[in-house]
Amino acid sequence: MKNHYISHIKAVLNSYSEIFFVENYIAGGIFLLCTFINPNLGIAGIIAFISAYLFARFLRMEKEFLSSGFYTYNPLLVGLSIGYLFKITPITVFFTITAGVLTLIFSVMLYSIFSYYLKLPIFSLPFVIISSTIYLSVSNYSNLFVGSLYPHINFSFLENHIPIWITGYLKSFGTILFLPDVFVGLLFALTIFFISRILFMLSVVGYYSGTFAAGFLTGSFYQAFSDISHFNFILIAMVLGGIFLIPSIKSYFIAVVGVVISTIVLSAVKTFWAFYGIPAFTLPFNFVSLTILYVLGILGFPLVAKVIRKTPEETLDFYLTNINRFKGYERTLHLPFSGKWTVWQGFDGRWTHKGSWRYAYDFVITDDNGKTYKNEGLNLEDYYAYRKPVLSPVRGRVVKVISDLPDNPIGQVDKDNNWGNLIVIHDVRGFFVEISHLSQHSIKVKEGDWVEVGSFLGLCGNSGYSPQPHIHVQVQPSAEIGSYTLPFSFVSYISKNRFYSNNLPKEGEIVEPVFPDKSLELKMSFILDYQFFYDVIKNGQKIDTLHFTVKMAPDGTFYFDSGKGKLYFGKYEGTFYFYRFDGKDPYLKLFFVSVPRLPLAYRKDIWWEDYIPIKTVTSEIEKSVILFFSSFNHSFAKVKYKGRYVS
Structure with missing residues (x-):
């Protein structure tokens, strides 16, 4: 029952954090609470989320997919857009519930089309389309206009004491959740900073590169810094610079190019949409980001992220570790x-x-x-x-x-x-x-x-x-x-007593194939649901116990689950691998650090090299600093492992 409630709470909080492209419960909680600075906004957002979530459960969607917030953040945004326009009344509650369910259905459909045919995410495109549809439809609902419109209040006491070039950035940040407020924007910016220094840097670079470009085009920098729709620049920079591309000098450059291009798109969208009384929403962000990602995908751009982790830093660490660990080809x-x-x-x-x-x-x-x-x-x-x-x-x-x-x-x-x-x-x-x-x-x-x-x-x-x-x-x-x-590349061979799991030998190199030892293969085979119990010994004394169970992830990868951490493993072409470690269990982490890979063929004194993620051997502060600088130079830091068979 406890896990049942936790999965619901995760779904709520992740829906809020997903809007900023991160998966973090604390951040989700902060964003959720901030929406209640405007009660109409906060309540409408929750109503839209609950209606979409319950309908998804009615359709029997998997809990694992719902708990990520992926399918429910677009309904949440639609609810916030309604709450921003109308105060909470029985009519708006009904309207919000209907819109939330509609957005969920549209999100699932659009995701199926985009992922299959275009190999692209949907971002907040369902929100843009459904919210624009709603803003067009409300002109026919006179009851909404008669009893539900309300004036907006600026809750910030900081705006008059800060230069326009700073307030513009902060208000734009807050506008992502329909809260164009300096204090809220500051809180959002600080939250992102503590989650990811890369994302925070990109938000600053994206906003100011886009706003200066807009000011140069319009001839008025005051007007440019006063335009809260420039939150689109922040979102574009985050997505292109650190989420869907591996953080690097190249991804940062592409992010700036995307932002500058979007100034023209934003101006065109505002001009056209204003005729119908619709705000630009995130249409410029969606259009520019999806277009650039599609082009990079068909060109085979090497820095398109194949695996996206919870933060850009984790994605970068995963990428750098894997390009060092697995140097060969898939063939x-x-x-x-x-x-x-x-x-x-x-x-x-x-x-x-x-x-x-x-x-x-x-x-x-x-x-x-x-x-x-x-x-x-x-x-x-x-x-x-x-x-x-x-x-x-x-x-x-x-x-x-x-x-x-x-x-x-x-x-x-x-x-x-x-x-x-x-x-x-x-x-x-x-x-x-x-x-x-x-x-x-x-x-x-x-x-x-x-x-x-x-x-x-x-x-x-x-x-x-x-x-x-x-x-x-x-x-x-x-x-x-x-x-x-x-x-292509070759697997499981020895050269100069060094074992290579997957590599390309050089001209003149003497190589010898090795074949898996059946006994070793059997020892490194772990059956689903088997449980293991270990004593933890230090200086000859038992200090703790370790208990873990063999489980399988949705993608078919096996892992050890101790309740405190997960250690993913597998065998491939004559080598046993620990792929990655998630969580806080220090003992499972030691398994990973001590044997990240193991040749399944024994020969005395053969040796091999491997690389392990920076996060496994550093503190949180060290990791964040190292990975931030590694984004500018991918060779900045590596953690090399060397193993040898003794007996």
Whole structure:
């Protein structure tokens, strides 16, 4: 019953904080209380929220989705817009309930369309459309105008004692919740500052860059600083600079560009909407932000945030940790052989890996002197790689086989059949892998066969455009021979006694594949709902106990839940990972810090590197300072981990 009430409270508070793009209960509580400075505003907002929330529960929407506030902050904004215009009466209560339900329905529909077809958020677009519709419709409801209009009072005692360029910023901040008041704006700004220094900085940069641009265009800076609709500049800067883009110099520049562009959009919207007596609301913010994000998405801009955390700082920490932890590509291959081989050519190689075919790897076998052959190297049999086993680097279906081309004598190449004898495998993940230059008649699979990782395919040869026996491997989008190549990386291999989970070895590097140890795999398998109990020992004395349960998140990721914290984990391509830690449990945090990743193949003294989030080893103040400066230089700080197998 306690958890039941907590989920309702979370839904209320998160709906208020979601308007400012953060998830914070304290901030939500502050924003909620501030709306009651104007009781009509506060009551109308709550009524709209409750009506939308109850209707969503009636439709059996998941509690987890509702508690985030994502689906209910637009109905809340609509309620606030009604409360700003009309005082609370039986008529406005009915009107607000209806509008809240309508906004919820419209939000769900719009989210489905935007997420599926445009890969975009909906922001406050439902609020803009429904509120504009409401403002148009009320002209026909004479009872609302007769009994519900009311004068607005300025509650601030600070406005007359502060310069216009400061009051303009603060009133614009307050206007986000229909409270154009200096004191309220100051409270909102301070709240955002304590939650996220990046968001606060962006609010300042966004407001002043947009307002100065507007003042320059209109010729009156006093008029520009008096325009409370400039809260759109604050919202644009926050979204583009720190929420949906990874905080960085580039995202800050894009935010400023978006704000400056929006001055023209804001002016046009106000001119057009004024004809119908409708305020601009957040239409400029929605139009500019969605347009820019859509363009960045189709261009594949690398700083578009794929995972958005509770604050820009957390998003940045997550991003920086992951680009350091997981350096390879999503298209992953195992090495196509056993034993030690040497990289002869990598991506953009010295000889043949150029242009559309630059994403490919060649492997040979070398001796202690770095030579690929014995004797004089005049015969194919002199080459260490010749007729060595070639193994499948992926699991999938064989879709193409060529096996009847002869091996070239040393000194000759077949220019008419560049790839020689080859196998093309359709990987179950949606791409094709080609292994080339195999020895004549050595291929042991046929088209239509299913292969697993490590399956024997054939023998290394010297067919096609090949000056010496080697294995060529590439990834491509189709089964067509000669197709352009795609980037990929290799998993689970050792080089110079260092284990690599997912990486690209350099030319000349000697690499050896490793395969998972079944015993280790079993030890690192944790079954859903299993419970674990540990004694916590310090200096030989028991000081505490740790109890956690294995649970599964909505996205399918498993985690340890101790009640105080959550530690997410998983296995991928021969490596066990602790992905991230959330919460306050110091013992689960120690699990993460001590073993962020673990090779599932044991060899004495092999070692590996990893990186862990800054927040796991710093205080809150240290973390906020480090991440703020890291947003200007992504190499500012890293937390490196080095592990080694002892026994």
